[in-house]
Amino acid sequence: MSHLIAPxxxxxxxxxxxxxxxxxxxxxxxxxxxxxxxGMFVPNISLGFPVIxxxxxxxxKPLDVHLMIMDPDRYLQNFKDAGADILTVHWEACPHLxxxxxxxxxxxxxxxxxxxxxTPSNLLSEIIADIDLVCVMSVNPGFGGQKFIEHxxxxxxxxxxxxxxxxxxxxxxxxxxxxMNNYKRLIDMGAEVLVAGNTVFSSADPMQxxxxxxxx
Ligand code: DX5
Ligand code: ZN
Numbered sequence: 001m002s003h004l005i006a007p008x009x010x011x012x013x014x015x016x017x018x019x020x021x022x023x024x025x026x027x028x029x030x031x032x033x034x035x036x037x038x039g040m041f042v043p044n045i046s047l048g049f050p051v052i053x054x055x056x057x058x059x060x061k062p063l064d065v066h067l068m069i070m071d072p073d074r075y076l077q078n079f080k081d082a083g084a085d086i087l088t089v090h091w092e093a094c095p096h097l098x099x100x101x102x103x104x105x106x107x108x109x110x111x112x113x114x115x116x117x118x119t120p121s122n123l124l125s126e127i128i129a130d131i132d133l134v135c136v137m138s139v140n141p142g143f144g145g146q147k148f149i150e151h152x153x154x155x156x157x158x159x160x161x162x163x164x165x166x167x168x169x170x171x172x173x174x175x176x177x178x179x180m181n182n183y184k185r186l187i188d189m190g191a192e193v194l195v196a197g198n199t200v201f202s203s204a205d206p207m208q209x210x211x212x213x214x215x216x
Contacts, residue, residue: 003187004030005213006064006173007206008197009055010046011144017051020201021058027210031064031086033175033195035144036079038069041093042142049082056083064193066114066175068141069093073100080107088112088135088173091119101130114175116141117149121158128168133193134159139176144197148177153189160190183213 007029012020024032034055037046056063062085069075072089073096079087087109094100097113104111112133113124117140124134136155139146156172163170173193174186183194196213203209 001192003191003214003216004171004193005210006031006033006193006195007200007210008033008035008144008175008195010035011197011201013201014047014051017054018058020206021055023206024210025058025060027207028214029061029210031062031193032059033064033066033197034084036065036067036069037142041070041090042068044142049078052079052082052084059083062086064088064112064173064195066112066135066195067093068114073103076100076103076107080109084109086110086112086133088114088133090114090116090141091123092116097127098130101127112173114141115155117151121155121162124159125162125166128159128162128170129166131168131170133173134163134170135173135175135195136191137176138174138178141176145202146177148179148182153185156186156189156191178213180209180212184216187216 037044039045064086065084101111110132114135138152171192174191175195178196179199200209
């Protein structure tokens, strides 16, 4: 499988959201990454259901919704109704992660688990076979435009081995600080989905930046 690119809407121009969603529609991007922050799990607040619905109205690609919120079980149905296709929760925010994953799948969405940079990869061992996506945070979540944490490369290897050993179908997604200098190494190491916010939207030509990230 060729790797997928998921531009992060967090770095889009929120006053021109339709324009930026259409840019993604017309680009080589595969998914649209939507970051949800609650001001508790992470020290920032991003956007909520009306904005997700507005994005969905124009999006021609799956919405990859990344929940950086405490106790996401309260809102799974709302995210489904708003248009999420892939719903990712944080390992650190879910005391009953297995139940949460089953609930996401029962609602007809793909289920992902995200891990913070300090969270050991082996904590995924008992859930990896049940999920569709592992989101490896390569920055501390909360903000776009941060510096990539180099230790992420080791985590990709460990998680890749775990996926092989458990015959899991989970895709490995890298979120944070992905740029033109590191994306090839990430793919070489086993990353299958690359989230890119700043690299796409701060580029003079975002469509070309997406096309460049697709090149191997
Ligand atoms: C960070 C978010 C990321 C962010 C990535 O908390 O989860 O998805 O938008 O942005 P860049 O690519 O700019 O690091
Ligand atoms: Zn994200």
